[in-house]
Amino acid sequence: xxxxxxxxxxxxxxxxxxxxxxxxxxxxxxxxxxxxxxxxxxxxxxxxxxxxxxxxxxxxxxxxxxxxxxxxxxxxxxxxxxxxxxxxxxxxxxxxxxxxxxxxxxxxxxxxxxxxxxxxxxxxxxxxxxxxxxxxxxxxxxxxxxxxxxxxxxxxxxxxxxxxxxxxxxxxxxxx
Amino acid sequence: xxxxxxxxxxxxxxxxxxxxxxxxxxxxxxxxxxxxxxxxxxxxxxxxxxxxxxxxxxxxxxxxxxxxxxxxxxxxxxxxxxxxxxxxxxxxxxxxxxxxxxxxxxxxxxxxxxxxxxxxxxxxxxxxxxxxxxxxxxxxxxxxxxxxxxxxxxxxxxxxxxxxxxxxxxxxxxxx
DNA sequence: TCGCTCATGTAACGTGTTACATGATTAA
DNA sequence: TTAATCATGTAACACGTTACATGAGCGA
Numbered sequence: 001x002x003x004x005x006x007x008x009x010x011x012x013x014x015x016x017x018x019x020x021x022x023x024x025x026x027x028x029x030x031x032x033x034x035x036x037x038x039x040x041x042x043x044x045x046x047x048x049x050x051x052x053x054x055x056x057x058x059x060x061x062x063x064x065x066x067x068x069x070x071x072x073x074x075x076x077x078x079x080x081x082x083x084x085x086x087x088x089x090x091x092x093x094x095x096x097x098x099x100x101x102x103x104x105x106x107x108x109x110x111x112x113x114x115x116x117x118x119x120x121x122x123x124x125x126x127x128x129x130x131x132x133x134x135x136x137x138x139x140x141x142x143x144x145x146x147x148x149x150x151x152x153x154x155x156x157x158x159x160x161x162x163x164x165x166x167x168x169x170x171x172x173x174x175x176x
Numbered sequence: 177x178x179x180x181x182x183x184x185x186x187x188x189x190x191x192x193x194x195x196x197x198x199x200x201x202x203x204x205x206x207x208x209x210x211x212x213x214x215x216x217x218x219x220x221x222x223x224x225x226x227x228x229x230x231x232x233x234x235x236x237x238x239x240x241x242x243x244x245x246x247x248x249x250x251x252x253x254x255x256x257x258x259x260x261x262x263x264x265x266x267x268x269x270x271x272x273x274x275x276x277x278x279x280x281x282x283x284x285x286x287x288x289x290x291x292x293x294x295x296x297x298x299x300x301x302x303x304x305x306x307x308x309x310x311x312x313x314x315x316x317x318x319x320x321x322x323x324x325x326x327x328x329x330x331x332x333x334x335x336x337x338x339x340x341x342x343x344x345x346x347x348x349x350x351x352x
Numbered sequence: 353t354c355g356c357t358c359a360t361g362t363a364a365c366g367t368g369t370t371a372c373a374t375g376a377t378t379a380a
Numbered sequence: 381t382t383a384a385t386c387a388t389g390t391a392a393c394a395c396g397t398t399a400c401a402t403g404a405g406c407g408a
Contacts, residue, residue, distance in 0.1 A: 001271045002367070009278055019387055029277070032270035039368055041389055062377065064387050080281050088272035088290045090297075094208035095177045096264035097324060101205070102185055103317025105256050114264045121266075140342075141279025148273060148335045155331035159324045166316075178395070195359055215396055217361055238405065240359050 001086050003039040004047060008079040011053055011071040018044055018067070028132065028142070031125055031149040044069055052078050112167075119160050126153050177262050179215040180223060184255040187229055187247040194220055194243070204308065204318070207301055207325040220245055228254050288343075291336055298333045305329065 006029070010021045018040050025035055035043075044067075047053040052075030058066040071079070096118050103111055129149045138146075182205070186197045194216050201211055220243075223229040228251030234242040247255070272294050279287055305325045314322075 001274060006274065009274065012278070012281070017387075018389090019385095029274075032268050032273040034267065034368095036369065037387095037389075038370070038391095045389095060387090064375080066387070079278075083275060083278055083282060084286055086271050086275060088275050088294045088297075090268070090270040090272045090294070091210065092208050092266070092268050094266040095262050096266045097208040097321045098177060098182065098185065098205075099259055099262060099264050100317045100320050100324070102188070102255075102259055103320070104315045105188070106259060110260055118264045118266070121264075139280045140339075141276045144276050144279070144335075144339050145273045147339075148276070148332065151331040151335045152328045155327040156324065159320075159327045163320050163323075193359075194361090195357095210396095212397065213359095213361075214363095214398070221361095236359090240403080242359070 001082070002043075003035040004043040005079065005082045005086075006033060006035065007040060007043045007047060007069075008052060008071060008075055008082070011069055012076065012079060015068050015070045017069065027128065028145075030128060031153070032145065047075065050078075051075075115160055115164060119157065122153055122157050122160070126150070126157065129153065177258070178219075179211045180219040181255065181258045181262075182209060182211065183216060183219050183223060183245075184228060184247060184251055184258070187245055188252060188255060191244050191246045193245065203304065204321075206304060207329070208321065223251065226254075227251075291340060295333065295336050298329055298336070302326070302329050302333065 006025070007021055010016060010024050013024075016024070018037065021040055021044075022035070022037060025033060025040075044053065044055075048055050048069075052072060053069045054072055055067050055069050058068055060066060096114070099106070099114055106114075129146055133146050133150065182201070183197055186192060186200050189200075192200070194213065197216055197220075198211070198213060201209060201216075220229065220231075224231050224245075228248060229245045230248050231243050231245050234244055236242060272290070275282070275290055282290075305322055308322050309326065
């Protein structure tokens with residue numbers, strides 16, 4: 001599943017510009033998918049060529065023109081087909097865990113710093129998810145992705161905190 | 177952080193062949209990193225050129241020759257430097273959650289099947305981790321990666337099971 | 353006999369990341 | 381004045397995935 005499919009998915013929710021889609025990716029999809037402009041804009045162009053999305057140009061004062069994309073019927077069909085044929089995989093790529101795996105090779109202050117950074121980022125993700133969780137009227141599938149994100153992120157945070165508790169304070173300074 | 181660094185890491189544990197490294201990736205690293213032969217063998221070759229690993233050939237009867245790689249001092253230094261300079265990121269790529277996000281577009285039987293598949297795979301990961309967890313004498317950093325994997329995987333499984341409980345049984349058949 | 357394990361590798365392909373380029377508006 | 385937001389895009393590069401190629405031994 002690539003950025004193109006995710007763009008179709010985003011447009012199945014509502015019409016949007018490339019810029020809007022990027023923002024959606026950073027909010028609702030942030031904990032399980034990411035893509036930059038470098039893959040979004042080319043994706044939208046290709047989808048337009050293939051007739052899966054249509055594009056209308058909206059002029060703006062004081063701003064560059066917007067290109068607002070809409071899902072076509074062909075696009076919706078392509079999206080559904082892609083979804084039905086995609087196996088429900090999940091792959092984590094964690095530099096953090098690699099670092100922890102080789103923690104014995106790292107200077108202790110670096111280890112502490114690293115744990116703190118990961119904790120900060122995890123808490124930031126948690127915050128985004130908690131905000132999403134407060135919104136109402138979402139389909140159960142979307143709610144599920146939020147619950148799943150909340151549950152796994154909380155588990156991760158607790159795990160890091162527990163590890164911290166186990167670090168000898170007199171060695172590592174104790175401020176965390 | 178790429179396959180090359182992970183190969184250095186693997187070789188910091190003990191000498192190994194490309195084949196051995198792949199197996200290590202599938203066991204100890206499976207829940208946070210993956211790589212196929214297509215990236216491991218070229219990585220080892222390049223590391224040899226760079227003097228970060230050395231290679232001795234072991235002839236075998238009845239088997240093709242083995243190439244056993246060892247980390248050099250330069251390689252160990254490169255590994256540590258890479259580790260120290262790598263930010264502790266973590267990125268999930270979940271086709272499963274994408275599918276769930278757009279669950280309202282899927283036929284209900286496909287949804288059920290999908291949940292079952294993910295549950296099976298998560299339980300398989302859990303089993304690997306539980307086996308690892310039984311081993312003794314591991315450095316705390318490695319133990320941590322296992323605990324982290326266990327905690328997040330259990331959270332994910334509980335989440336899927338809870339969602340299943342909420343599905344109306346008369347509609348979805350009730351066997352899960 | 354079938355499939356798994358051991359063992360190495362190549363080549364094409366697909367995909368994403370990063371840095372660059374542009375530029376006005378607006379809130380702090 | 382600084383940084384952020386809005387808004388689009390390109391090009392080079394890095395990287396990983398997949399399929400292919402080879403082949404013997406061994407246990408069920």
